[in-house]
Amino acid sequence: MTVSTEDIVRHAARLLMAGTRLDLGRMATELGISRTTFFRRVGNRDDLMGAALRLLSDRTWQRALDGWRAEHGDAVRTPTGRLRCLWVMEEYRREVAASGGMRKLIEAESNVALRVLTDPRGAVQPGLVDAHVELFRADAEAAGLTPLVGLADLAFAVVRLGESFLYSDVLAARSVDLTVATTLVDTLVRGALEPAAAR
Numbered sequence: 161m162t163v164s165t166e167d168i169v170r171h172a173a174r175l176l177m178a179g180t181r182l183d184l185g186r187m188a189t190e191l192g193i194s195r196t197t198f199f200r201r202v203g204n205r206d207d208l209m210g211a212a213l214r215l216l217s218d219r220t221w222q223r224a225l226d227g228w229r230a231e232h233g234d235a236v237r238t239p240t241g242r243l244r245c246l247w248v249m250e251e252y253r254r255e256v257a258a259s260g261g262m263r264k265l266i267e268a269e270s271n272v273a274l275r276v277l278t279d280p281r282g283a284v285q286p287g288l289v290d291a292h293v294e295l296f297r298a299d300a301e302a303a304g305l306t307p308l309v310g311l312a313d314l315a316f317a318v319v320r321l322g323e324s325f326l327y328s329d330v331l332a333a334r335s336v337d338l339t340v341a342t343t344l345v346d347t348l349v350r351g352a353l354e355p356a357a358a359r
Contacts, residue, residue, distance in 0.1 A: 163191045165201045172202075172212035179264035182209055210276045210283035217256075217284055221291050224251035236302040245299045246349060249292070250342050253322055257338055266327060278323055285323075289315045296353065305353045314352050318345055 171191060172182055184205055188198035202208040228248055236244050256262060266273045277284050292315035300307055307314065325341035 163193050163197075163201075167191065168198065168202050169208070169211045169215055172208050173215045176209075176212055176216065176265055177259070177261040179261045181268065182212075184208065206272065206276055207283075209272070210279070213276060214283040214287050216262075217288055218291075220255050221248075221252055221288070223255065224248045225295075227251055236299055242346075243299050243303065243349070243353070245292075245295045245353075246342075246346050248295060249318065249322070249345060249349075250338075253326060253338055253341060256326055274327060277327070278320075285319060289319050292318055296349075300353055303353075308352050308355055314349065318349060321345055321348065 168187070168191065171187060175182060175187070182205060184198060185195060188195045191198070193201075202211065225248055228244055228251075232238060232244070232247075238244075238247060276282055279285060289312070293311045296307070296311045296314060299305070300311070321344060322341060325337065325344075328335070328337070
């Protein structure tokens with residue numbers, strides 16, 4: 161059986177979720193391919209970690225979207241008026257923060273993990289920014305909102321703010337406080353998307 165790049169990335173994602181360090185030589189052996197083939201398919205360790213974390217991030221984001229649909233269908237707001245994007249972002253942050261595998265990775269390899277997670281030219285952050293842009297655009301169109309800033313700028317600011325709270329224990333020696341993160345992100349997004357309501 162041929163082992164594809166996708167197979168390797170999925171295997172790496174499973175290892176990360178289990179809190180297991182990525183050992184590329186061992187992974188090549190487990191998958192039954194040579195180290196040369198392994199590296200040709202996925203690049204170096206940072207490249208593989210980035211691809212695996214991107215896969216996990218995409219899955220987490222999709223679960224948050226699916227959770228919204230299960231609870232609110234095609235609505236763009238909760239019954240209390242909260243925008244869908246705010247709910248989805250909060251669910252995403254909550255799941256990332258609760259992931260034992262992510263916490264183990266950040267504790268064991270904080271420098272590498274944060275570099276891979278927050279690199280604006282890497283695999284993870286740009287994908288998350290794009291997902292935010294898509295959701296902001298859908299919400300703005302569905303709710304008839306006119307954003308005060310470009311959606312790419314808003315998405316970048318929100319993702320960076322979320323990172324600063326999700327990884328605050330490593331970045332700033334502060335405890336992770338998702339309640340404060342939600343308050344700040346909601347205030348920022350509502351100010352940019354719902355300026356009349358925010359005043």
